Amino acid sequence: MNAANQPHGRTTALQSLLRNPSVMIGAVILLCVLLIGLLAPFLHTMSPDEINPSVRNKLPGYESTLRDDDGNKFKFVHLMGTDSLGRDIYSRVVFGARVSLLIGATVALISAVIGLVLGLLAGYFRWLDAIVMRVMDGLMAIPAILLALSMVALLNAGLSTVILAIAITEIPRVVRLVRSVVLSVREEPYVESAIAVGTPTHVLLVRHILPNTIAPLIVQTTYIAAHAILVEAVLSFLGVGISPETPTWGNIMAEGRAMFVMLPHNIFFPGVFLAVTVLAVNLFGDGLRDLLDPRMRKRL
Amino acid sequence: MSQPVLELQGLEISLPRGADRAHAVERVDLTVRPGEIVCLVGESGSGKSAIAHTIMGLQAKALVPTAGKILLQGEDVLTMSHARLRQLRCTTMSMIFQEPMTALNPVFACGEQIDEVLRTHTALTATARQARVLDMIQKVGLVDPQRMLRSYPHQLSGGQRQRIMIAMALVLEPLLLIADEPTTALDVTTQAQILALIRTLQREHGTGVLFITHDFGVVAEIADRVAVLRQGELVEFGDKEQVLARPTHEYTRMLIGSVPSMTPRVRVQAAQGEPILRTECLVKTYPNSKTPAVNQVSLELRRGETLGIVGESGSGKSTVARCIAKLISTTSGSIFQHQQNIAPLSTRQMRPLRQCVQIVFQDPYRSLNPRRTVGDSIIEGPMNYGLSRKEAWARASELMELVRLEPSMLERFPHEFSGGQRQRICIARSLAMKPEILVADEAVSALDVSVQAQVLSLLDEVRDQLNLAMLFITHDLRVAAQVCDRIAVMSRGEIVETGRTADIFAAPAHPYTRTLFEAAPGANWLFEAGGARLKEVK
Numbered sequence: 001m002n003a004a005n006q007p008h009g010r011t012t013a014l015q016s017l018l019r020n021p022s023v024m025i026g027a028v029i030l031l032c033v034l035l036i037g038l039l040a041p042f043l044h045t046m047s048p049d050e051i052n053p054s055v056r057n058k059l060p061g062y063e064s065t066l067r068d069d070d071g072n073k074f075k076f077v078h079l080m081g082t083d084s085l086g087r088d089i090y091s092r093v094v095f096g097a098r099v100s101l102l103i104g105a106t107v108a109l110i111s112a113v114i115g116l117v118l119g120l121l122a123g124y125f126r127w128l129d130a131i132v133m134r135v136m137d138g139l140m141a142i143p144a145i146l147l148a149l150s151m152v153a154l155l156n157a158g159l160s161t162v163i164l165a166i167a168i169t170e171i172p173r174v175v176r177l178v179r180s181v182v183l184s185v186r187e188e189p190y191v192e193s194a195i196a197v198g199t200p201t202h203v204l205l206v207r208h209i210l211p212n213t214i215a216p217l218i219v220q221t222t223y224i225a226a227h228a229i230l231v232e233a234v235l236s237f238l239g240v241g242i243s244p245e246t247p248t249w250g251n252i253m254a255e256g257r258a259m260f261v262m263l264p265h266n267i268f269f270p271g272v273f274l275a276v277t278v279l280a281v282n283l284f285g286d287g288l289r290d291l292l293d294p295r296m297r298k299r300l
Numbered sequence: 301m302s303q304p305v306l307e308l309q310g311l312e313i314s315l316p317r318g319a320d321r322a323h324a325v326e327r328v329d330l331t332v333r334p335g336e337i338v339c340l341v342g343e344s345g346s347g348k349s350a351i352a353h354t355i356m357g358l359q360a361k362a363l364v365p366t367a368g369k370i371l372l373q374g375e376d377v378l379t380m381s382h383a384r385l386r387q388l389r390c391t392t393m394s395m396i397f398q399e400p401m402t403a404l405n406p407v408f409a410c411g412e413q414i415d416e417v418l419r420t421h422t423a424l425t426a427t428a429r430q431a432r433v434l435d436m437i438q439k440v441g442l443v444d445p446q447r448m449l450r451s452y453p454h455q456l457s458g459g460q461r462q463r464i465m466i467a468m469a470l471v472l473e474p475l476l477l478i479a480d481e482p483t484t485a486l487d488v489t490t491q492a493q494i495l496a497l498i499r500t501l502q503r504e505h506g507t508g509v510l511f512i513t514h515d516f517g518v519v520a521e522i523a524d525r526v527a528v529l530r531q532g533e534l535v536e537f538g539d540k541e542q543v544l545a546r547p548t549h550e551y552t553r554m555l556i557g558s559v560p561s562m563t564p565r566v567r568v569q570a571a572q573g574e575p576i577l578r579t580e581c582l583v584k585t586y587p588n589s590k591t592p593a594v595n596q597v598s599l600e601l602r603r604g605e606t607l608g609i610v611g612e613s614g615s616g617k618s619t620v621a622r623c624i625a626k627l628i629s630t631t632s633g634s635i636f637q638h639q640q641n642i643a644p645l646s647t648r649q650m651r652p653l654r655q656c657v658q659i660v661f662q663d664p665y666r667s668l669n670p671r672r673t674v675g676d677s678i679i680e681g682p683m684n685y686g687l688s689r690k691e692a693w694a695r696a697s698e699l700m701e702l703v704r705l706e707p708s709m710l711e712r713f714p715h716e717f718s719g720g721q722r723q724r725i726c727i728a729r730s731l732a733m734k735p736e737i738l739v740a741d742e743a744v745s746a747l748d749v750s751v752q753a754q755v756l757s758l759l760d761e762v763r764d765q766l767n768l769a770m771l772f773i774t775h776d777l778r779v780a781a782q783v784c785d786r787i788a789v790m791s792r793g794e795i796v797e798t799g800r801t802a803d804i805f806a807a808p809a810h811p812y813t814r815t816l817f818e819a820a821p822g823a824n825w826l827f828e829a830g831g832a833r834l835k836e837v838k
Contacts, residue, residue, distance in 0.1 A: 189661040190669045190677075192627050193726070197681025197733055198654040201647070211671050 026284030033277050037097035045091035048247040052086035060265050080269045083255050092247035093270050099248040100229045103163055107228035108221045110167040115174025120205055123182025136172040144169035152240045162241050166231050170224045177220050181213045215292035222285030226278045233274055249274045305475045305508035306332040311368035313350050324350040324363055325532045335506040339519045342529035343748035348512045352480045356395050357385045390417050394469035398481040400461035404453040410464045411449030417471055436467045441497055459490035470501055477509045487612040492819035495522050516559045517822030528552045544832040558749040559827035560778035564801040576769055577601040577737055582633035584619050593619045595793040606770040608784030616793040617773045621741045625659040626650050658730035662742035664722035668714040674725045675710030681733045699728040720751035739771045756783055777820050789813045
């Protein structure tokens with residue numbers, strides 16, 4: 001509260017971040033998944049799309065004999081078994097982490113940036129508000145999966161189409177959030193004071209209004225990332241997402257759907273990874289909200 | 301003498317670590333006897349609300365009573381069980397709060413909320429309860445009680461809501477009523493009615509009242525005995541006449557001396573030359589509203605003079621200020637800055653002309669961007685008009701000295717300053733624009749009396765030194781008497797009376813102005829540096 005502890009403001013923020021259990025657990029798991037994705041080639045994996053008809057539908061722990069590029073034989077243990085084309089599920093799950101995280105991060109970033117700009121403008125300029133918000137209402141009325149389905153059908157299926165499709169459905173939430181913050185902040189006397197001293201509108205928006213939206217936006221962004229990972233998995237599972245040879249958790253599960261009763265590992269392992277990752281992102285977001293939400297902070 | 305209803309014996313309430321002092325309340329001894337009103341007076345942060353909430357057992361978790369006793373009818377509130385405490389609330393002690401909108405539950409009709417008290421504490425039948433509630437609503441002077449029963453809080457005015465709160469608090473005829481600034485959020489005319497109501501009901505039932513306020517006018521109006529609290533310590537406690545007329549403690553004397561006098565101060569009329577600001581038939585109608593917030597307002601303002609706009613909430617006085625500062629657009633009419641009509645100008649066209657009029661707002665806690673240093677806030681304006689950062693900073697340093705703050709404080713953030721200091725910073729920010737007209741929109745209303753006096757004298761000094769014209773918007777006649785050369789009284793969007801301050805105070809012409817004067821609390825007392833005295837009746 002006082003002048004005395006001001007210089008330590010940043011350290012205490014970082015300390016409370018580290019002290020918050022959900023932020024810590026979420027961050028550690030996310031970091032692990034990120035490392036798994038980045039280091040995928042070095043984690044005792046083989047090429048995720050290498051088809052081997054001789055070892056189709058094997059249970060976890062099956063040991064197969066393979067040949068390397070020089071024709072030398074070596075043993076390879078399929079930790080999570082193989083799918084109906086004989087691909088190593090462990091390798092596919094590990095490489096799949098890349099796609100999931102990439103989609104989570106890019107969708108969150110794209111929808112946050114576009115949503116922030118639209119929200120700021122809609123919240124500040126009343127005449128624009130009616131137009132932007134009606135468009136957003138329209139977008140929100142279309143089920144996310146359906147919109148994504150039709151976009152993938154119209155454009156060619158691929159990573160960028162999926163990212164675009166998911167991002168479009170997430171933008172309205174960000175716009176609403178940012179707009180609501182702007183609506184309350186624009187009535188603050190310090191904003192009016194800035195108008196009275198002749199601050200140009202674009203400076204006013206960036207300098208006095210935008211900083212207030214950052215904290216809720218960060219929290220919302222984490223939820224969007226988690227949701228995007230899930231939606232991508234659903235789209236892939238339905239066979240309308242990223243092309244089936246690309247290893248994504250949704251694709252692996254789609255592949256194993258037919259044999260689920262006999263060979264549940266096809267779905268089990270990617271499912272666990274998906275669930276744990278989404279849980280971690282959500283934990284992280286919840287923790288951040290506790291820390292960043294000013295109403296929560298007052299209670300501390 | 302009968303047993304006191306409430307007796308505080310050496311009450312001590314500690315504050316959490318890291319607060320500005322160790323105890324919110326230190327060794328306070330206080331008694332409230334049946335049938336008397338004890339006013340607990342203090343500035344913000346003096347611990348008066350902490351005492352009130354602790355008596356009810358409603359104190360915040362961080363505030364722990366560490367010593368002393370609170371005897372309610374001889375029974376110690378601090379040691380009793382939650383169940384017993386719950387039993388006593390409303391039946392033996394009740395409380396009314398400052399903000400009746402937030403103290404009432406918005407999703408229940410008022411009748412139900414009063415009924416809940418009876419349902420919880422009595423075994424009466426539904427019809428008996430109904431009759432009791434109706435009777436109580438009539439007693440607090442609400443017309444059309446049947447409709448009141450069914451109304452939701454948002455459908456009522458502030459005064460009506462506070463009456464409902466009082467009805468709720470007194471329906472079981474408690475022995476002790478704690479009133480925590482119950483009239484602070486209300487207009488003067490409503491305040492006068494509520495004070496009269498509390499007085500009447502309290503006399504009828506012989507209730508002991510602990511009345512918390514910061515306003516010596518209210519004290520003069522309602523108190524039997526007065527307790528003065530300063531930073532958690534009780535510095536003076538005695539009969540009203542004694543405390544007001546012959547205060548023994550220096551702090552009490554200072555507080556009473558700071559109350560602005562109702563007698564207008566005589567100032568050599570300094571208004572010069574042509575009006576630099578003139579409005580003609582100014583009209584502002586907000587969207588979605590049929591009645592104009594400001595209707596046909598015509599004003600003139602000259603260099604060196606202060607024009608006061610006095611009115612109650614909703615009278616449109618702030619809307620006039622915001623129109624003149626061009627923070628909102630006008631519906632019709634003209635605003636002349638020198639010879640130029642600025643009313644029809646767009647935001648973009650207005651920008652080069654903004655330097656002329658600057659505005660200071662009411663709430664010093666929200667007027668400065670909490671994320672920027674006060675220096676950055678002050679130099680923002682001059683830099684918009686082409687000054688370099690260095691030049692602007694130099695000007696800000698000079699202004700900090702003018703408003704009696706250290707130039708080194710420019711590097712600090714707003715939360716490191718008190719309310720009064722922040723208001724000085726806001727004044728400095730306005731002056732950095734080198735304005736010709738300063739609009740003060742309730743600029744001292746949120747401040748404690750002692751700080752208020754300092755800020756008022758600062759505004760006065762600044763106006764004379766820089767030869768400014770000042771538009772001073774206030775609801776407080778005392779403040780208006782001290783700073784304004786001329787006064788315009790507003791009611792329902794229209795100016796009902798204008799004239800020189802001395803003339804209006806001597807002989808208010810319009811009936812509404814007369815009502816305002818009659819409602820002003822403590823109007824028959826003269827507050828002076830050494831103490832207050834009763835005005836001689838002519």
